[in-house]
Amino acid sequence: MVFATVSSPHHNLLALPRSLCWLWFHLLQINIANQSYSVDEDKLNKPWRPVPSGRISVEDCHAWRWRVVVFCLGLSSLFSFNVFITSAGLAALATLHDDLGLSGHPIFKVLCNVGGYASFELGTTLIIGKFFYIRGALFR
Numbered sequence: 001m002v003f004a005t006v007s008s009p010h011h012n013l014l015a016l017p018r019s020l021c022w023l024w025f026h027l028l029q030i031n032i033a034n035q036s037y038s039v040d041e042d043k044l045n046k047p048w049r050p051v052p053s054g055r056i057s058v059e060d061c062h063a064w065r066w067r068v069v070v071f072c073l074g075l076s077s078l079f080s081f082n083v084f085i086t087s088a089g090l091a092a093l094a095t096l097h098d099d100l101g102l103s104g105h106p107i108f109k110v111l112c113n114v115g116g117y118a119s120f121e122l123g124t125t126l127i128i129g130k131f132f133y134i135r136g137a138l139f140r
Contacts, residue, residue: 018079019128023120025075026087029068030094030116036061037098076123083126090119 035042035051036058043052050056056064069091076087093115102108 015128019124022075022079022083022127023124025068025072026090026120026123029065029072029091032061032065032068033094033098036065037103079127083123086119086123086126090116090123093119 035049039051039058042049047053051058051061072087073084073091076084093112096102097109097112097116102112
C-alpha cells in the first residue's frame with residue numbers, strides 16, 4: 001500500500017495546510033516545554049524570549065504547555081487514532097526530556113530528540129499522505 005501511494009499520489013489541496021498546522025502546534029508545544037526548563041541558559045543566550053525577559057512566568061509557561069498538549073491531542077484526534085498516538089508519543093518524549101530530566105544525560109537526550117524528530121515526521125506524513133484513512137493500521 002505504501003508503494004501505491006508513492007506511485008499514484010492523491011491530490012488534496014488541504015493536505016499540506018493541515019499537515020503544516022499540525023506541525024506548527026506541535027512545535028509550539030515543544031518550544032514552550034523547552035523554554036520553561038532552560039530559563040538560566042536563555043537569559044544568557046536568548047534574552048528576548050518571553051520567560052527570560054519576564055513577559056511570562058515559569059508557572060504560567062508550565063500551565064500553557066499543558067494546555068497546548070491537550071489542544072494538540074484534540075487536534076490529532078480529528079485526523080485518526082494513529083496521528084493521536086503519534087501526538088501522545090511526542091508529548092511523552094517531551095515529558096521524559098524536560099520534566100524527568102533525561103536532557104541531562106547525553107545518550108537519553110539524543111534518544112529523546114531522535115524520537116521527537118521521528119514523531120514530527122510521522123505525524124505530518126500520516127496527515128499529508130492520507131495513511132490515516134486506513135482503518136487501524138499504520139503501514140498497510
